[in-house]
Amino acid sequence: MSSFLTLDWWRAPRRSATPEAGLALHASAPSDTRLPVAVQGLRLGYAKNHAPVLTGLDWTLQAGQVVGLLGRNGAGKTTLLEALLGLRDPQAGAVQLFGQPAAQIDDAVRARIGYVPQQSDLFEGLNARQLLAYFRSFYPRWNEAKVEGLLSRWEVPQDQLIGKLSGGQQQRLSIIRALAHEPDLLVLDEPVASLDPLGRRDFLRELVEQVLDRGTTVVLSTHILSDLERVAFNVAFLKDGRIRLQAPLDELIEQCRWLQGPGAEDHGGELLARFGPRLLVRAPCLSGLPRETLVQLVTLEDLFEGLA
Amino acid sequence: MGAAFKPTQQRALLGQPWQAWRNQAQWRRTLATLATLASPVLLLGYWQSAHPLTVLGALLSLWLVVGWAAFSQLLLRQNTPRLAHLVPGQARSLVQAFLLWAALFVLALCGALSLWDGWHPAWPLLALGVLVLLGWMGREPWLWVAIWFVIGPLVPALRPITAWLTALPATTGWLLYALAALLALGLLPACMGRGDARHQRAYQRRLRWSAQLEAHSQGRGVAARVQLPWMARLGLLFTWPHRLWWARLVRNPASTPLARLNVQLMRGPAHGTVQLWLLCVALVMMVLVLGGLTRRDTLEHTLTVTAGMWIGLLSLAMGPSMQRAQALCRDRPDQALLVLLPGLPQGAALARALARRWLLQALLAWAFVVLLFLLVAPQISAQRAATAAAFLAACLPIALGDLRRCDRLPARLSAGGFNAWIPVALVAGLVGWWTQIPPALSLGGSVLLCGALGWRRWQALADAGPPLPAGRASER
Numbered sequence: 001m002s003s004f005l006t007l008d009w010w011r012a013p014r015r016s017a018t019p020e021a022g023l024a025l026h027a028s029a030p031s032d033t034r035l036p037v038a039v040q041g042l043r044l045g046y047a048k049n050h051a052p053v054l055t056g057l058d059w060t061l062q063a064g065q066v067v068g069l070l071g072r073n074g075a076g077k078t079t080l081l082e083a084l085l086g087l088r089d090p091q092a093g094a095v096q097l098f099g100q101p102a103a104q105i106d107d108a109v110r111a112r113i114g115y116v117p118q119q120s121d122l123f124e125g126l127n128a129r130q131l132l133a134y135f136r137s138f139y140p141r142w143n144e145a146k147v148e149g150l151l152s153r154w155e156v157p158q159d160q161l162i163g164k165l166s167g168g169q170q171q172r173l174s175i176i177r178a179l180a181h182e183p184d185l186l187v188l189d190e191p192v193a194s195l196d197p198l199g200r201r202d203f204l205r206e207l208v209e210q211v212l213d214r215g216t217t218v219v220l221s222t223h224i225l226s227d228l229e230r231v232a233f234n235v236a237f238l239k240d241g242r243i244r245l246q247a248p249l250d251e252l253i254e255q256c257r258w259l260q261g262p263g264a265e266d267h268g269g270e271l272l273a274r275f276g277p278r279l280l281v282r283a284p285c286l287s288g289l290p291r292e293t294l295v296q297l298v299t300l301e302d303l304f305e306g307l308a
Numbered sequence: 309m310g311a312a313f314k315p316t317q318q319r320a321l322l323g324q325p326w327q328a329w330r331n332q333a334q335w336r337r338t339l340a341t342l343a344t345l346a347s348p349v350l351l352l353g354y355w356q357s358a359h360p361l362t363v364l365g366a367l368l369s370l371w372l373v374v375g376w377a378a379f380s381q382l383l384l385r386q387n388t389p390r391l392a393h394l395v396p397g398q399a400r401s402l403v404q405a406f407l408l409w410a411a412l413f414v415l416a417l418c419g420a421l422s423l424w425d426g427w428h429p430a431w432p433l434l435a436l437g438v439l440v441l442l443g444w445m446g447r448e449p450w451l452w453v454a455i456w457f458v459i460g461p462l463v464p465a466l467r468p469i470t471a472w473l474t475a476l477p478a479t480t481g482w483l484l485y486a487l488a489a490l491l492a493l494g495l496l497p498a499c500m501g502r503g504d505a506r507h508q509r510a511y512q513r514r515l516r517w518s519a520q521l522e523a524h525s526q527g528r529g530v531a532a533r534v535q536l537p538w539m540a541r542l543g544l545l546f547t548w549p550h551r552l553w554w555a556r557l558v559r560n561p562a563s564t565p566l567a568r569l570n571v572q573l574m575r576g577p578a579h580g581t582v583q584l585w586l587l588c589v590a591l592v593m594m595v596l597v598l599g600g601l602t603r604r605d606t607l608e609h610t611l612t613v614t615a616g617m618w619i620g621l622l623s624l625a626m627g628p629s630m631q632r633a634q635a636l637c638r639d640r641p642d643q644a645l646l647v648l649l650p651g652l653p654q655g656a657a658l659a660r661a662l663a664r665r666w667l668l669q670a671l672l673a674w675a676f677v678v679l680l681f682l683l684v685a686p687q688i689s690a691q692r693a694a695t696a697a698a699f700l701a702a703c704l705p706i707a708l709g710d711l712r713r714c715d716r717l718p719a720r721l722s723a724g725g726f727n728a729w730i731p732v733a734l735v736a737g738l739v740g741w742w743t744q745i746p747p748a749l750s751l752g753g754s755v756l757l758c759g760a761l762g763w764r765r766w767q768a769l770a771d772a773g774p775p776l777p778a779g780r781a782s783e784r
Contacts, residue, residue, distance in 0.1 A: 086393055089505035103504060107396035121390055125328025137320035138395050161331055 034099035036185045036217040037061040037084055041093035043241075044076075044083050052091065053079045055241030063184070064215040066207075067246070068228040071238035071308050077221040078118055080238060081189050084219070085115060097185070111140055114183030116191045120170045124163030128156050128173050132180065139181035150176045154202055167194040175203060179210060186210070188220045192227055200224070204231050225300045235300070237307040244307055245272070249300065255283045256298045263290035273306030280306040317401040318408075325382035345370050347731040351738050365423025372417045376439055379409065381446045384499065389511050393503025403500045410439050410496055433485060436492045443499040447510060449517035549581035565651040566661050572646055578628040578635055580669045586624050587676055594680065618696055621680065625673035626706040630729070632666060633709065633717055636778035643776040659772040663711050667762070670707035674700075678751065690744060697747030698740025701754035702733040708758060711765035714775035718782050 039059040045052030053076035061067060071077045082088045084095055086102030095102035098109045105113075123131055128151065136142045151158060154172045162170060171194040178186065186207075192200045208231055210216045222228055228235065229249065236246040245252075259267055259279045268285030280302065286295060329338075346367055353363035383406055392399035417435035421428075445451040473481065501507025520539060544551075554571050557563040570579070577583060594617065636643070653661055678700055685693045706729060740750060773781055 087389060087503075087508065089508075105393075110394055110396040113394055115390070115394055117390065121388055123324060123328065123386075125332050126324065127331065130323075130327045130331075134320045134324055135395065137314075137316045138397050138401075140396070 035060055035096070036063055036065075036098060037219070038096040039084060039093065040095075042080075042083060042090050042095060043092040044079060044088060044090045053241060054083065054090075056093065057242050059084075059236070059243050059246075061185075061217055061219065063217055064211070065234055066211055066218040066231060067220070067234045067236050068231075068249075069219055069221040069236050069238060070225075070228070070304055071221075075238045075308065076241060077238055078189055081187055081219065081221060085113065085187060111181060112184040114178035114181065114186045116171075116174050116178045116186075116188045118189040118193070120174050122162045122170060122174060122177070125161065127161055128158045128165075131162060131173070132177065135177055135180070141181050143180060143182050146182075147176060147180045150179070150206065154199070168196060168199055171195055172199065172203075175206075179206065182210075182214060182216075184214070184216055186216050186218045188218065188222075190222055191220065192222060192224060200227055207231055225304060229300055235303070237303070239308055252282070252303060253298060253300070256303065257281055257284055257286070258294075258296040258298060258302065259284060259289070260294040260296075261290075261292050263293045272303075275306070313404055314397065314401060317397060318405055321383065321386060321398075321401055321405050324386060325379075328382075341374070342371065344731045345374060348734055348738075351735070355738075355742075361423050362425075365420050365425070368420035369417060369424055372413060372420055373438060373442070376410075376413045376417075377442045377446070379413075380406070380439075380443045380499070383409075384443075384446045387500050387507075389501060389503050389508045391503075392501055392507060399500065399502045403497045406443070406500055407497055410436075410443075413439055429485075433489055433492070436489060436496075440492045440495050440499075443496060447499045447501075447514065449514055449521055452521065546586060547576060547582055549585045550575065550579045553579070553581045565649045566653070566658075566665070569646050569649060569652060570662070570665060572642065573639065574628070574632075574635065574666075577624075578631055583624065583628055583669065583673055587621075587673065590621055590624060591680070598684070618677075618681075618699065621677045622700065622703050625677045626670065626703050628673075629666070629670045629706050629709045633712065633714075633778075636714055636776075637717055640777040640779065643778060647774070647776045655774050656770055656772045659714065659775040660766070660769050662714070662775060663766070663769055666710035667707060670710055674704055674707060681747075685747060691741060693747055694744045694750070695737050695741040698745060698750045699733055699737035701750040702736030704754045704758050705761070708762055708765060711762060711769065713769065713772045713781075714778040715773045715781040717779040 037060065039057060042054050042057040042059075043052055044054040057080065059080075069077050069080070079088065083090055084097075084102065086095065086097065086105060089103065097105055098112060100106065100109050123134070126134070132147055136144075150156075150172075154176070156169055156172050156176065157165065162173065165173065171191065175188075175191055178188075192203055195203060204227060207218065207220075211218060211231075218231075220228070220231070233248055233250075234246060235249050235252065237244045256272065257280075259281050260277050264277070264279050266288065267279065267281045268288055270282040271279060272282055273280040280298065284295075289295065329335075349363065349367045349370060352358075353360075353366070383402060387399065387402055392402075414432060414435045417438070418431045421431045421435065441451075445455070473484075476484070501510060550571070557568055557571055574580075577586065647658070652658060681696055681700060685696075688696075739745075
C-alpha cells in the first residue's frame with residue numbers, strides 16, 4: 001500500500017512501453033483484432049464559407065494504446081473526438097470504430113465505448129445514485145464494485161442533486177459513469193479541467209489501473225501537460241486540421257533537441273519547427289555538428305510549442 | 309442485444325423524470341398548474357350549469373393534453389444525440405416508451421372526450437393528432453411560434469373544412485381517416501432522434517430555440533452564441549430603444565451609476581425603454597383597430613372577441629415585474645462585477661433605489677393600461693367593464709414583486725410564480741363578471757390594498773442586505 005501511495009506506478013510502466021502501442025502493459029491482450037479507431041481522410045467544418053477544422057486527417061489507434069491529444073485552443077480537438085465517436089458527420093473521409101462505421105455502430109460496439117465530454121450531460125434533477133442506476137440498465141456489463149469504490153474514494157455526494165454538485169464533483173461523476181461499464185475504448189475530452197490536483201491524481205491513478213487491468217484504449221485531450229507526461233505513452237499533436245505527429249512520448253523527448261548556432265542547419269534529422277535561430281529537430285546527427293552548435297534537451301512543453 | 313422490449317430499461321427511462329420530479333419537490337408547482345387549468349373549466353361548468361360528467365370530461369381532456377405535453381418533453385430531454393448514439397439501446401427504448409405511452413394517452417383522451425361530448429369516431433384521430441403535434445412541438449420549439457400564425461387563419465376555416473369532410477362519401481372519408489392515422493403513426497416515433505447527424509442538427513436547433521424562448525419569457529437578452537441570426541435582427545425591432553438608451557448613458561458622463569447598473573441588469577423587454585416602446589406599438593395597433601369601428605355593438609363585439617388584447621397589454625405591462633427575479637438569478641456573475649461600479653449606493657440604499665425604479669416602471673405601465681381601459685369603458689356594457697376592471701385590479705399586486713428583497717431570492721427560480729397568478733386573475737375576472745362590481749370600487753380597492761402592502765414592504769427594505777448578487781442571503 002505504501003509503495004502504491006508513493007506513486008511509482010505513474011512512471012514505471014511507461015518506461016517499458018513499446019513504441020507501437022504499449023500492448024505489453026496490460027495483463028492480457030485484447031482478443032478483438034479490429035482497430036478501436038481508424039480514421040481516413042477526415043474532413044470537417046462548421047460552415048461552407050469557413051475553412052474546415054479538420055482537413056483530410058488520418059489517424060489510427062491500436063488496441064491498448066494510451067494517446068494524449070494535444071493542440072492549441074480552437075485546433076479542433078473536441079471536434080475530432082466527437083467525429084471519431086460518430087457524433088459529427090464528416091464532410092469527407094471515414095471513421096471506423098472496432099471495424100464499424102462510426103455513425104452506424106451497433107449496441108455491441110456502443111457497450112465498448114466510454115466517453116467523458118468536455119461539457120457535462122448529466123441529468124441535473126437526479127442524484128448520483130439515481131443517475132448511475134439509469135445507465136446501469138442499458139449496459140450488459142457494469143462493475144458495481146468499482147462504482148461503489150470510486151464514489152467512496154472520490155467522495156462524490158450520492159444523495160445530492162447533480163445540479164447542486166460543484167463542477168469538479170460533476171466531472172468525477174461523469175468519469176465514474178464512463179468507467180463503470182469497463183469500456184474497451186475510453187475517449188476523454190479535457191476530463192481533468194475542473195479537478196483539483198488531488199482529484200487529478202486520483203483520476204490518473206484510476207486511468208492507469210484501467211489500462212493495466214483491461215488493456216483499454218484511451219484517447220485523452222488535455223492542456224495540463226504534466227498529467228499527460230504521467231499517463232500518455234503516446235502523444236499526438238493536432239495542427240492545421242491534421243495529426244502533425246504521433247509518437248511515444250519518451251521516444252520524442254529522447255530524440256528531439258533544440259539546436260542553435262553555426263552548423264545547426266546541417267542537423268541531418270527531421271526539422272519539426274523553427275523559432276528564429278532555434279531549430280526543433282528530431283533525431284539530429286549530433287556527432288556531425290560543430291562544437292559551437294548549442295544543443296539543448298526538450299520538454300513536452302517545448303514539443304507543444306513547436307508542434308501544436 | 310436485439311430490439312426486444314426491456315422492462316428494466318423502460319423503468320429507468322420512466323424513473324428518470326419521476327425521480328427528478330420528486331427530488332426537486334415540484335409537487336407544489338404541479339398542483340398550481342393543475343389548479344390553473346381546472347379553475348376556468350370548473351367555473352365555466354358551474355356558470356353554464358353543465359352536467360358534472362361533462363365538466364369532468366373537459367377537465368380530464370385538458371389535463372391529459374397538458375400531461376402529454378409535459379411527459380413527452382421529459383422523454384425528449386433524455387433523447388440527446390450523445391446518449392442516443394453511445395448508450396446501447398437507449399434510443400430504441402425511448403421510442404418504445406414513447407409509442408407505448410402515446411397509445412395509453414390516446415385511449416385515455418378518447419375516454420375523456422367521450423365523457424365530455426359523447427363518443428365520436430373522430431376522437432381517436434383527433435387525440436392522436438394532438439399527441440403528435442405536441443410531441444413535435446417538444447422536438448422543434450419553433451412550432452410553438454409557427455402555430456400562432458396557423459391558428460388564426462385555421463379557426464375561420466374549421467367550419468368549411470368540417471362541412472366538406474361531412475359531405476364526403478363514407479368510403480372516401482374512411483380512406484382519408486386511415487391515411488391521416490397512418491401519417492400520424494409514422495410521425496410519432498420520428499420525434500425521437502437516433503443519434504445521427506439529423507438528430508444532432510435538430511438537437512442544436514432545439515437548444516437554440518429553447519434558449520431564445522426561455523430568455524424571452526424571462527425578459528432578458530440571449531447570449532450571442534445561441535442566438536439565431538435572423539431572430540437577432542428581428543429582435544432589434546423591439547429592443548432598439550434599449551441599445552439607444554445604453555449608448556446615451558455611455559456617452560453621457562453625467563449619467564448616474566444606478567441608471568448604468570439598471571441598463572445592464574434589465575436587458576430586453578424588462579427595461580423601461582423597451583416596455584414603453586412595446587406599449588406604444590400596442591396602443592397604435594389598438595387605435596387602428598378600434599378607430600375604424602363606429603357602431604357600438606361592433607366595438608363591443610370586437611372588445612369581447614379580443615379579450616386577448618387586454619391580457620396581452622397586461623402581460624406587456626406587468627411582465628417585467630414577473631420576470632425580474634428570474635432575470636436577476638440568471639445574471640449573478642455579471643452583478644458581482646456591476647455592484648463594484650464607483651458611485652453606486654450600497655446595502656439597503658441600493659436595494660431601495662432599485663426597488664423604487666422598478667416599482668415606478670411597473671406602476672406607470674399599469675396606469676397606462678388602466679387609462680386605455682377608462683377610455684373604452686364607456687363604450688362597453690357594465691358587465692364587461694366590471695370583468696375587465698376586476699382583471700386589471702387583480703394584476704396590480706404583481707408590481708409588489710419589485711419590492712422583494714433581492715438578497716433573499718432563492719438560488720433557483722421556476723416559472724411557478726407566473727403560473728400561480730393566472731388563476732387568481734382569471735377568477736377575479738369571473739367574479740367581476742358575476743357580481744358586476746363597479747370598476748371604481750375594484751380598481752380603487754386594489755390600489756388601497758397594494759398601497760398598504762407596498763408600504764410595509766418598503767419599510768422592510770430598510771433592513772435589507774446588499775441586494776446584488778441576487779440570492780446571496782438565500783440557502784443554496
